[in-house]
Amino acid sequence: MRRALALAEQAAEMGEVPVGALVVRNGEVIAEAGNRRERDRCATAHAELLAIEQACAAVGSWRLTDCTLYVTLEPCPMCAGTIVNARVGRVVFGCKDARAGAMGSVLNLPSYPLNHRPGVSMGVCEAECREVLQRFFRSRRTK
């Protein structure tokens, strides 16, 4: 999660909402990304989705059953749906997202009878993950 936080910090420096994500398989980081929505001008360029696409390319399959995704912020519905579609085995996220979180906040996607139900852990480095977001939005408001 420290590495995911560093990716979030890099995103913030580029004017992006600071979220970082990485995918681990057999103890090895096989994909990592920060949010790129503004730079790519693309609605799908969230950190989790980019990391999952990289991981699919690394594994050579759309199935990431034996992978764990680490992300600083609770995934939105798009990213939670991507996690289900990619059969990601486990998700570890830092802090909740009261506005768009789809793993317990606004809705809880893993509770629905879909093709796959990932394991979910939350609260890892929670304070740091929240702080990087709060700092970003504070600096925006004072600009």
Next chain:
Amino acid sequence: MRRALALAEQAAEMGEVPVGALVVRNGEVIAEAGNRRERDRCATAHAELLAIEQACAAVGSWRLTDCTLYVTLEPCPMCAGTIVNARVGRVVFGCKDARAGAMGSVLNLPSYPLNHRPGVSMGVCEAECREVLQRFFRSRRTK
């Protein structure tokens, strides 16, 4: 929707679950795609997501407020979440998806208090959209 059906048929010929999607803006088709999940070995390569990414590139923005997405099958949670994130104004889909549909079947994403609530119409060319899927799965079972 006839064009979306043709894209679905093309996907079937490539061994993909036949789903086709396109994005229309000011009466003009600005993006179109069929499902490519198997060929791309990528969990995010659904027709809707690919069409939305193309549309963002065409418009030069992650906001597709004045666009309509046509898709043969009810969007899954990932694609419904992408529709919300991209602020797609309106979605028209053909037939329901009882296994993974996120616009009324398994869940109804537009009913949650998220950033955006697209207009949704369903049932356009419903029988044809269902038939292309049924034919694909029938031919798979007999192989």
